Every structure is written in structure tokens, then in C-alpha cells.
Amino acid sequence: MIATGLAAIALAVAAPGAGQAVSSAPLANTQLADPQAEAQAQDLMEELRCLTCQSQSIADSNAPMAGDMRHQVRSRIAAGESPEEVRAWLVERYGDYITYRPGIGSATWPLYALPILFLLIALVVLVRRLGRNGE
Structure with missing residues (x-):
């Protein structure tokens, strides 16, 4: 009985956030203030493959790497880069596999x-x- 109670307490303490991926990138899950820039970022994130999941776009993935990539996409678009420039940078960095639309x-x-x-x-x-x- 005591062992069961201790196990329940241990699970309650460990459970919050146990299955959630937390990204240190601030723009991973925060939308841009400019709706047009956010729409461009969202469209691009739908076309980029998560390198960890491989079957999900970075927009759909909860993997930490996908969060970092979402942050990169949003921060570069917020800095004034076009979606094509961001895509070209990611393809140069990760190869054609990163995009669902390779050139x-x-x-x-x-x-x-x-x-x-x-x-x-x-x-x-x-x-x-x-x-x-x-x-």
C-alpha cells in the first residue's frame, strides 16, 4: 500500500511535461505579429520536412528540432527574407531532403x-x- 502511494506520488511529480517536447527557440510556437509574414512562414513550414520525424512537416511536428526550424523560419522571415531565400538556406544546410518540393x-x-x-x-x-x- 505504501509502495503504491509512493509510486503514485512519483508519477504525479514526473508526469507534467514528461511527453512534451520543449524548445528553447522563442519563435517555435509563437506567431509573428505581422499576419502576412506569419502566413508566409506557415506556408513554408508546411513544405519543410522534419528531419527527426521524417513523415511530418515542421509545422505539424513536436520534435525539438522542428521547433528550432520553425524558429529559424519565423525569425528569418521577420528579418525580411523571402520564403524562397529561407528555403534555399535550409536546402543548402540540410540538402534537398528537407523540402517536400525539391528543385x-x-x-x-x-x-x-x-x-x-x-x-x-x-x-x-x-x-x-x-x-x-x-x-
């Missing part, structure tokens, strides 16, 4: 070229099959 480059061109190639192959196969059925 065409030496490493990413297959992402754009292969679907077109597959469609052309499917079209050729379809034309040949239809041509055989007509004979």
Missing part, C-alpha cells in the same frame, strides 16, 4: 524524368497492343 538538380532530375518516361513506355505498349487487335 530540379543533378540528384533530383530522376524524380521528374522517370514518371514521364514510364508514361511514354505505357503509351507505346498501349499503341502496339491496340494495333495488334485491329489486324
Whole structure:
């Protein structure tokens, strides 16, 4: 009985904030005063991948790294940088993987070229099959 009571007290003391990620970045969870700048920041944060979670945007993630990245996005936009400049800085720092919309480059061109190639192959196969059925 005493052990159960001590365990309950220990859980009550340890539980607040136990599962919550706390970021030391002040702008991680604070919106910018300028609504237009905040909208730009929010749009950009939806397009950036959390490097810790990998399946969430930094806008949706509670990971400390995502909080730090949200802070960076908001502080750079508040300082007057455009969303594209912020995106370019993050891509330079973390690579194309950081963005859900990678640009065409030496490493990413297959992402754009292969679907077109597959469609052309499917079209050729379809034309040949239809041509055989007509004979």
C-alpha cells in the first residue's frame, strides 16, 4: 500500500511535461505579429520536412528540432527574407531532403524524368497492343 502511494506520488511529480517536447527557440510556437509574414512562414513550414520525424512537416511536428526550424523560419522571415531565400538556406544546410518540393538538380532530375518516361513506355505498349487487335 505504501509502495503504491509512493509510486503514485512519483508519477504525479514526473508526469507534467514528461511527453512534451520543449524548445528553447522563442519563435517555435509563437506567431509573428505581422499576419502576412506569419502566413508566409506557415506556408513554408508546411513544405519543410522534419528531419527527426521524417513523415511530418515542421509545422505539424513536436520534435525539438522542428521547433528550432520553425524558429529559424519565423525569425528569418521577420528579418525580411523571402520564403524562397529561407528555403534555399535550409536546402543548402540540410540538402534537398528537407523540402517536400525539391528543385530540379543533378540528384533530383530522376524524380521528374522517370514518371514521364514510364508514361511514354505505357503509351507505346498501349499503341502496339491496340494495333495488334485491329489486324
